[in-house]
Amino acid sequence: MERLRQILKQIDHKGYKAYKSIQGTYRFPQYELAIDYVQGDPFASPSKIRIIIPWEQTILTREDTLTRKRTIHIEDYITRQIHRAIQRVGKQVNGSGKSGLIWIDPPGQEVLETTAVTISPRYLTVCLSIGLPARGRTVLGKEAERLLFEQLPTVLQQSVFSLKRESITSVIHLCDQQAAIREYMKKHGLVAVIGNGAILPRESGVSDRPLKQGAVPFQSPKELEVGIPVPHQQEPIRGMGIRKGITLIVGGGFHGKSTFLKALERSVYDHIKGDGREFVFTDEQAIKIRAEDGRSVQMVNISPFITHLPLGRKTDAFTTDNASGSTSQAANIMEALEAGATTLLIDEDTSATNFMIRDARMQALVQKDHEPITPFIDKVKQLYEEKGVSTILVMGGAGDYFDVADCIIKMEQYKPYDVTDEAKKISQTYPTERKMEGGISFGQINGRVITETCFNSQRGKKQKVVAKGKQVLQYGLSTIDLAAVEQLVHPSQVNAIGAILLYLERNNLFRKGWTIPEILSFVRDQIDQHGIQIFSMQKGHPGELVYVRPLELAAAINRFRLLKVK
Numbered sequence: 001m002e003r004l005r006q007i008l009k010q011i012d013h014k015g016y017k018a019y020k021s022i023q024g025t026y027r028f029p030q031y032e033l034a035i036d037y038v039q040g041d042p043f044a045s046p047s048k049i050r051i052i053i054p055w056e057q058t059i060l061t062r063e064d065t066l067t068r069k070r071t072i073h074i075e076d077y078i079t080r081q082i083h084r085a086i087q088r089v090g091k092q093v094n095g096s097g098k099s100g101l102i103w104i105d106p107p108g109q110e111v112l113e114t115t116a117v118t119i120s121p122r123y124l125t126v127c128l129s130i131g132l133p134a135r136g137r138t139v140l141g142k143e144a145e146r147l148l149f150e151q152l153p154t155v156l157q158q159s160v161f162s163l164k165r166e167s168i169t170s171v172i173h174l175c176d177q178q179a180a181i182r183e184y185m186k187k188h189g190l191v192a193v194i195g196n197g198a199i200l201p202r203e204s205g206v207s208d209r210p211l212k213q214g215a216v217p218f219q220s221p222k223e224l225e226v227g228i229p230v231p232h233q234q235e236p237i238r239g240m241g242i243r244k245g246i247t248l249i250v251g252g253g254f255h256g257k258s259t260f261l262k263a264l265e266r267s268v269y270d271h272i273k274g275d276g277r278e279f280v281f282t283d284e285q286a287i288k289i290r291a292e293d294g295r296s297v298q299m300v301n302i303s304p305f306i307t308h309l310p311l312g313r314k315t316d317a318f319t320t321d322n323a324s325g326s327t328s329q330a331a332n333i334m335e336a337l338e339a340g341a342t343t344l345l346i347d348e349d350t351s352a353t354n355f356m357i358r359d360a361r362m363q364a365l366v367q368k369d370h371e372p373i374t375p376f377i378d379k380v381k382q383l384y385e386e387k388g389v390s391t392i393l394v395m396g397g398a399g400d401y402f403d404v405a406d407c408i409i410k411m412e413q414y415k416p417y418d419v420t421d422e423a424k425k426i427s428q429t430y431p432t433e434r435k436m437e438g439g440i441s442f443g444q445i446n447g448r449v450i451t452e453t454c455f456n457s458q459r460g461k462k463q464k465v466v467a468k469g470k471q472v473l474q475y476g477l478s479t480i481d482l483a484a485v486e487q488l489v490h491p492s493q494v495n496a497i498g499a500i501l502l503y504l505e506r507n508n509l510f511r512k513g514w515t516i517p518e519i520l521s522f523v524r525d526q527i528d529q530h531g532i533q534i535f536s537m538q539k540g541h542p543g544e545l546v547y548v549r550p551l552e553l554a555a556a557i558n559r560f561r562l563l564k565v566k
Contacts, residue, residue, distance in 0.1 A: 001028050005145060012141025016041050019132050019139060030057045030161065033148070036540030041137055042097030046129035048541035051156065053124045059163050064172060065119055068528075073175040074168065075117045076272075078160060079107055082117070082126060085159035092151045093143045098131030100147055102155060105544040109208045109277075110269040110489050111175075113547040115533045126160065127541050128152075174278060177230040178270045181237060181281055184228045188241075191283040191343045191390045192264050193226065194218055195239035199276025200256070200263040201414075208266075208489075210276035216256075216414040223418040224409070237279055240416060242392065246380055248401050249394045250419070251411035257394045260411060261347050264392060265487060268549070283390070286343035287336045287551050290350035291325035292484045298563045304379060304443030305330040305355070306372050315372075317446075321561070325352030326373050331558075337389065337445045339520055339554035344383075346376075347394040357398045360433035368437060378438030380404055386442045400434060402427045447515035448565040450557070455505045465502050467494035475501060478562045485555045492546035497556045499535040499545055506537065516557065516565075520550035 004026040011018035019038045026033045030053065037048040065071040083106045093100030104126070105116045118125050130152070133143035181193055194200075198218040201211040220226075220240035227236035249257050267282040299317040306315050306327060323331060329352050333344065348356060358375045381404050383389045395401050402408065402423040410419040457463040457476045466474040470488050473480040475498065482488060482497075500523055504510055509522070526534050527547065536542035557563065 001026050004033070004148065008141040008145050008148075010141075011139050014139050016132075016134050016137040016139060019047075019144075028153070031156070033152075034540055036538075039098075039132065042095060042099050042131065042134040044097075046098050046101055046103060046131050048538075048543075049128050049130055050541055051126040051128065051152075051160075053126070053160060055122055055124065058124050058160065059165060059168070060119070060124070064168060067179070069179050070172055070175050071119050072113045073111055073171050073270075075114070075119055076107055076111045077167070077171045078124070078126075078163070079104060079114065079116045080272075081159040081163065082155065083107070085155045088158060089151060089155050093133050093140075093147045095131075095133035095140050095143055096136055097134070099133035099140070099143065100151070101129065101131030102147075102152060103129040105492055105546070108490055109271055109275045110266065111272060112269060112490060112493075113527075113532055114492065115536065115542045115545045118531065118533065124160070126156075127544075170273070173232040174273055175270075176232060177237065178278070178281070180230045181228050181279070182284070185241075185281060185283070188226075189244045190226070190241045191244055191247075191286065192242040192267070192392065193228070193239050193279070193281045194220065194242075194260075194263070195237055195279025196220055196225075198239070198263070198280050200280070201259050202262075210274075215276070219415060221409075221416055221418040224407070224416075239279060243407065244388075244390045245384055245406035246390065246404055247392045248405040248408045248423075249392065249411060250396055250408060250423075253396065256411040256414040257396060258347055258349060259414075260416070261345055261392065261394050265345050266489065268487060269489065282345075283343040284549075285341055285551065286345055286392075287339075287341040288345045288486045289329065289332050289336065290347070290484060290486070291352040291355065292328040292332060293323065293325050295323050295328050295331075295481070295484070295559060296321050296561045296563070297323050297327065297331040298558070299448055299565050300331045300334050300558075301444060301446045302327060302330040302334055304334070305374050305376070307374070308369075309372050316444075326355040328352075329355045334445065335554060335558045336551065337387065338447060338516060339551050340517065341389065341551060343390045343392065345392050348397060349394070356395075357400060358434070358437070359398075359400065360435075363434055363437075368435075374437050374439070377401055377404060378436050379442060382438055382442035387445070399423075399426070399430075400432050403432060447517050449513055449515050450510050450519070451564040451566060452508075452511040454562050454564040455501055455510055455560070456562075457502055457505055463502070465498040467491060467498055470494055473498050473556060475560065478560060480556050480559050480561075482556060482559065485552055485559075488548070488552055490546045492544040493548040493552065495543065496532055496535065496545040496548045497553055499537065499543070500548075500553060501556070502537060503535045516554060519557075520554055523553060524550050 032052040034050040039047045091100045133140040199210045199215045203209045224240045226241035229236045264282045265288045267280040271277040301316045302318045303315045408420045408423040410417045471483040533542040
């Protein structure tokens with residue numbers, strides 16, 4: 001501690017590179033400060049530090065981290081407390097550029113494993129970025145002393161060292177209840193649960209926070225209501241249970257269908273208390289499917305949906321640099337199945353119409369031998385019965401889906417109603433004249449092998465792997481467009497995708513001849529055993545990484561335009 005103070009005095013008013021001399025570890029009364037990386041100048045990416053706190057300096061008990069899920073929820077809670085403390089304390093140090101900055105990777109509404117705060121059996125580690133103070137490119141040693149000896153300790157005192165036992169207990173109780181509901185879903189054949197009282201609409205199109213005024217709390221129809229026993233309270237959690245199979249969400253425009261599906265899409269993850277979706281849950285292997293015009297597709301078997309293309313183009317190993325709406329949606333489904341998805345979430349608003357439905361009149365006008373597309377309506381039942389993959393589908397414009405649905409929910413004035421029996425009677429009263437075109441079985445799901453040379457992070461003499469928000473990953477000379485991968489909820493998940501791909505490349509794991517499912521299984525096992533930080537290639541501070549599902553990793557791999565498979 002005093003050694004650091006002495007170095008800062010020695011380098012005061014020297015050139016900025018003199019800050020490199022403070023790299024190292026320093027002991028403070030309640031923690032160790034590890035300065036892992038020092039920025040090149042005050043305008044560059046901030047310096048990286050770790051605060052390493054011995055277990056006995058925290059209020060945590062071994063019971064708090066009894067399960068991995070509890071540990072992740074506690075880490076998330078502490079991260080939020082640190083982020084709030086940074087905002088309260090504010091910037092107290094003068095200087096150019098990023099001087100005086102203290103920053104932690106801020107969480108969103110979801111509870112996700114991150115590298116911002118990690119808890120091990122001996123330590124609680126906080127990973128921060130800081131801006132070392134300078135005027136121009138001249139070291140401000142006294143300001144740096146204020147930053148590291150006053151501002152930073154104040155942030156820690158107002159967060160990590162002032163945690164309340166009742167708050168920790170509240171986090172653990174919610175975590176245990178969420179875990180119990182997910183376990184109940186697996187045992188009772190449910191792909192989704194929406195708790196009574198849930199607030200599904202969000203504040204705005206650019207905010208994921210709950211709508212504050214005018215939101216209609218969710219209330220399950222009695223026919224679909226389940227009561228799920230949970231720990232830490234006597235009363236069960238009640239809400240609507242959606243069973244495995246084919247579920248149709250219908251209703252008029254602006255009555256809440258897409259809002260309902262959006263909540264399910266995000267609820268593959270747990271949510272924090274007060275979000276409105278803390279008791280909304282979806283199968284953790286559920287994936288949002290949409291059309292994606294213009295994307296590249298590499299040797300995907302889309303023949304369950306599309307065959308005999310003009311000019312004899314193969315569809316059992318379909319390749320294109322510019323997919324249409326229907327071929328992209330077919331590829332998205334087949335890639336998701338290859339990656340292990342067990343529930344598909346589909347909204348007609350973002351689907352290709354000719355992929356979803358072909359009515360009787362169109363069948364009469366365009367004969368089947370002149371139509372390459374087998375619509376989803378003719379495959380959705382086979383998909384469930386043969387592959388065990390459920391579908392939740394928003395469909396306001398095609399009543400033909402009544403015939404294949406197991407459950408039909410009508411949204412009216414933002415309230416759900418079970419209209420399955422009514423819809424089935426309508427189907428009998430007004431029978432469809434369309435012919436089924438799905439054949440005798442769903443078809444084959446292939447496991448492709450990535451060729452060893454296609455993932456190359458080199459750009460000139462350096463490796464370049466850079467995430468640009470939630471929508472773009474620069475990997476070497478190629479840009480991966482992730483804008484249509486809707487279940488990426490945090491920018492640092494894209495960092496994690498880049499880190500995983502770089503790890504696989506550097507460790508020559510693409511050379512093993514593994515299929516994509518085998519690669520995803522390896523990644524899943526590594527995360528389960530070691531956490532997401534195992535994929536960091538940095539010493540000390542691991543960088544900003546947030547847990548990403550293998551499904552989204554597969555989506556990124558499949559959108560890599562230099563991808564080569566066999």
